[in-house]
Amino acid sequence: MQLNTNYFEELWLSDNQKKEPTVEFWNFRAEEYNLSSSTVDAQLNRLEKVQALIDRGIINAESTVLDIGCGSGQFAVELAKKTRKVVGLDFSDKMLSYASANAAAEGLKNTAFIHSDWDGFHYAEAFDLVIASMSPAIHKPDHLYKMMKYSRGYCYLSSFVERHSGLKEKLYRLTDQSYVRQFNKINYIFNLLWTKGVFPELTYETGIHKRVFPLAKAQEIYTRELSVLESPKQASRIHQYLEAVAENEVVTELLQQRKGELIWKQS
Template sequence: MEHVAIKQKEFWNGKAQVFPRYEPCENNYEARMLNIAKKHGVDFTGQKILDVGCGTGMYTIRLAQEAASVLGTDISEEMLDILNTDAKRENITNLRTVLTDWKDFETDERFDLIFCSMTPAVHDNYTREKLFKYTDRWLIFMGFAGVMQSDVMAEVYRHHGVTQRKFNNGKDMEDWLVENKREFTAYPVEGEWVQNRHAEGMAVCCRNMLSSYDVEMDESFILSHIENFKNSDGSYTERIKYKIEMIICEI
């Protein structure tokens, strides 16, 4: 298990520099997702929030702009470094971070709301039940519903003889809630992420995604392949189709 945790940390540290980060605008993907929660009746204003698997803080900083306080946890110190840098830039002073795997996290604190977005840290009975240990009212969980398809990675996987894993943590969470007789509302969301990167950033993403499979990387293929996604301005664009479930539980 310790070996698995180390591999997870290495994987997410490897993604940190090319991972999406907080953007201060009100019409992007993160803002739209939080608006879905608000329409359901969730009010982030003045709340004490725990963000599990917070990553670079795309949601964490946005939540802190409304909440009384936010605590973000993540296994990747490099992700948290980016979060703290961006929080400082945005003059956020009510946000703390803890470097930890969720399964190892312990605190005497309780929270009005626990927020989890696309995190593999919540994946079994123990880590799911633990969410309810620390929340007094709300749980917001976002996970994939079977689809995360990258136009860049599709051919990379095929070339390396890899079958892409299914991403179903949203549906898995729904099944667990039903089995454990916990009430929830689920909102299906689908769309396309568009991510612009420089050449090395695109290559790093390809290498990182392949690193979770036991294959020998064909570096020359990767470097040649990403040229198919080069724009006239020299940037590179990846498009990722997704289906997500936003699951909201009120305790």
Template sequence: MEINNFAKLWQSDLTDSGELQKLWDLRADDFNNRSNQSEDSKRREKVIEFLVSRDMLPAHGEILDIGCGPGKYSLAFAAQAKRVVGIDISPKMIQYARENAAEENRDNTCFKLMAWESLCLEEQGWSKKFDLVFASMCPGINSSDALLKMCEASRGSCFMSSFVQRSDELRDELHRAIYGSAPEHRWGKNLYYTVNILWLSGYYPEITYHDAEFEHLWPVEKAVEIYSRQLKSKNCTDVNRENQIAEYLHKKAVVGMIREKVQAKIAWIGWKVS
């Protein structure tokens, strides 16, 4: 199959991301707080070990962190990098990243409110600018163009990670109860498109797989807003159904809180561009 065919498949499989910024703003507090937990710290350490072992994280290099969130990877990289630039579509994530950098006195970091999909490398002066272009669990790597733009920005290596399997216990149950069917997940499809497009573009990605489990704990009203927005991305926008979501979650709440357990398999994909 030719590269254009994979590009078309990926583009046609995209879900609606119109409210993506609002969703990540809504979840910024959770991500910032969770990033300080020991399990998340261990995951970051393992990713850094992977990068170092593949000679993908040079000392005193320049790094681009796409979808940087509250900046935890960026700050970890900044301990040895010359400069780290983090970008994200969520103003609240960027605010947290800047605050975290100031708290750690990482003045070799810069955080920008930008969408990777629409960013022009030439306008930013970012063509072949970075030794490592990094995207951890970033929904912005959502097309062939977005993927290959990583290669264009890198003069050394690229790394991305994404889910290949994921079970959100309550969200999947909620989808079945409200919409009468199991959710259609795209987990694994992104990996399929990514690997084939990279291979056909002359790159040789290395893939490793990692099991993960974690849980979310939200006040019920916040859970209602989060799940309603997530399900809107599946074109479920009917107001009556949103009311059903609220009713269902209120019944599931324990002392006003919703607990969501998640089990997942995550792929790490690393490749050299030079």
């Protein structure tokens, strides 16, 4: 068996069976996502990442940055404080409203947020750094190659390689579904880059992420995450279970997770 570019492209495509979240899903999640990304720990983590990019000479005060799937814009905001221009795109209009507000709150004038998915995105110039931080936008080889095309310097991509939640797995079983993890994207990208003569740096970050929701909010979120809005019976099972495990009308989910981070220089 020859492990060439086509092999890893086909492997990635054949494994890409998980349904990608919709605009409606991310619009619904926008407020919660913005809040969870605004915690002190999340802010410190972003500051460390941006400083590491500066220390390594990947960005400087004259750099331009493209943020694919920028969400509520916190990473874009931190990057904009240290670079000449940051362009962020997202297909969720509610995410972008938070991104614009977060940039305005910092008094930034060098950010632009574009309402677009990655397939439909077009821009007249390349960027010194292109990032896709935990972004579902890069979910097939063509998306990766487009990302590389827009970089005249470096690319940064991060994604889960492991994520376990006892609560989520229980909910999948209750709704007669299989919990398909499918966190192989980093492996496929790493190998694809090698076949093209690009040698990325791969690092891992482990931790525990806590999600805390009022019961009613949790019931809405998990019925959407498990795609059972159109099944009253399955939605009812989720609601009943969350009621049983809630403490003082609050549902807490602990996720053990490992993120992979790839950085590479475009040739």
